[in-house]
Amino acid sequence: MSGKEKKTVKTVIDGKEYAFPQGTTILEAAKSVGIEIPHFCYHPGLSIAGACRMCLVEIEKMPKLQISCHMTVDDGMVIHTNNERVKKARKAMLEFHLVNHPLDCPVCDQGGECNLQIYYMMHGNYISRLRENKVKKTKKAFQIGPHVMLDQERCVLCSRCVRFCQEISKSNELGIFQRGDREEIDVFPDMQLNSPYSANVVDICPVGALLDKDFRFKTRAWYLESADSICPRCSRGCNIEIHYNLNRPWKNEGRRLARLKPRCNLEVNDWWVCDEGRYSFKFIDDDNRIEGPLVRTDGKARNTGFKEALELAAESLRNSAASTDVEIAVLVSPRAANEELYLLKHVFSEQLPGTRLVFSSATPFEPTEDDILRKKDKNSNTRGAELMGLTPDSAQVWSLSELKDAVLAGEIGALYICYHDITGLPEEFSAGWAEALERIPLVVYQGTNTCPTSEKAQIIFPAAAFAEREGTVTNFEGRVQIQQKVFEPLSEALPGWQIIQSLGVALGGSYEYESAEEVFADLAKNEPAFAGLSYEKIGSGGFVAKDAKA
């Protein structure tokens, strides 16, 4: 905090005195001491609307109940968040909110994670007194943009989504139109809810009025488990939760990963993620995953098991190294985790000295960028590679085009490709590569999914996707963050660092790391930029590497 510290005030909440920084809202203050006050319209990332009146509390000496999302704590304040008067008001508010709400829960995708449901069970629980017909709204299961479905009747008019579109995405598609009991949420006529951040409104909608088209009806929320991770889709490294389902493979077409949700990190992404990131996980459960180590002879690929493939790779690489006319090159990926990059650097320089490292941060994705979250660099770990000296800033590392020149000059005897689908890159990077790949006597590919580039390889190693292995990535500002292992790698796939380590062993080295964390411990010892870091220190919020220049 800049300037002088905020004054502390003493406030009594539910019979206990606490000290809070002046200016804290009652709702946040209560939350910080473990008292949850129900609310719909309040969201810590948005302006205060005071629209839903669910958060009413009693403040002694004030005649009327006050909204705790807006009222701030003060010296001598005595607050009751749960006495009879407050409970009665809450119940009445819920009754209002439910007057025109349809009985949709059994068929509503929000079921199980709906605040209206939860609050009703906790604070409502009355028998309906309503004899009047409910006011029907027109748009139900109505698509309002590429990712979002609208159900107007389920809306509690909290205006969170409207404020998100005004204040965060600044795209202003949504509004609350009409008046009174005809009020309804909608997009401006003929507009689409299609900002690059559109699906965040689904997360903040407290009810089932805005739903994720992609996730809808795939599985029930209560079947999902959650693990913390980092979005792999750009160098911002937004903090996310991975929601997955392993126990009911008949749901969601057997896909394990059901959806990504933003995880709040005020240093990185606040409460949000972009749509590109949110839907970037499909490749993990795709049919084109590489499931086993393949060796291709006479155009036919066969699964040989890891042992044989590794031995063959080691032997071929060594043969290539023995020749004085040609070089071995490794195309390093800025999407590989720090641990994998570290091993790559060591295994090749130790076992096959003189190996040429090549680096490219090109991706098939559009280089979208804005001043909200998205960064042009669509890799999760370019910065990590940079901090380890694996990018073309270091003179020994080549760019993709330098590599191509060498290939065309017949100087490359073997190429080990990590993750890159070179031929699938935009024209300026991929031009000529389909042909160039044919000119290399040995191409080894390590990756997650079959692609035109892997099709050109003689040896293919199946790598675990980011959700299938533990590892760290370094975002654009040098923040090192952990991607947890969420579930086992598909079939025979292995974490990248493990593949590289096994290759190192097959090449005659001795590498005996038992876990990514162990690799990281060594990395932190040997790479000055990462000095002093450990998984523990990185924790769930990440930690900025030492030499990271902004």
Added chain:
Amino acid sequence: MSVSFPEKDRKLVEEMIRHYPHKKSAIGDVLYLAQKHFGYITPEVELYVASLLDLPASYVHQVVTFYSMYLKKPVGKYLIMLCDNVSCLLCGAEDLLGRIKEKLGIEVGETTQEGKFTLWTVECLGACEQAPVMMINDKLYGNLTPDKLDRLLDSLE
């Protein structure tokens, strides 16, 4: 954008904006001007007004749909707004309504074929002392009787 104000109205808009500390506060006035000029307010007009006031179109649409007196659809040359709240009803508004419907051959909410009259019923016009009352466009007519109503409607060109 295909809709826009003529020069003199644009001057008016500037004046309206000067009345308020914030540009967006002029929205009511500007919308009313737009309604006068274009007849009714379409999304296209909303986009135009939004551009004049540096507001999101969705914001303008919120205001337009909130107030019933911003017209979203075309109305006849004469918009009849008959009060059907309690004071007026007690003083005979019901008869007047029947009379208008019969005379013009339209129901509440409808417009006569040639586009001359539109009939609305509205909430209390705040002129109960003259009940029954109605407005035609901007003008209030009080102490109505069926005869007076007839004469009034006949006198409109």
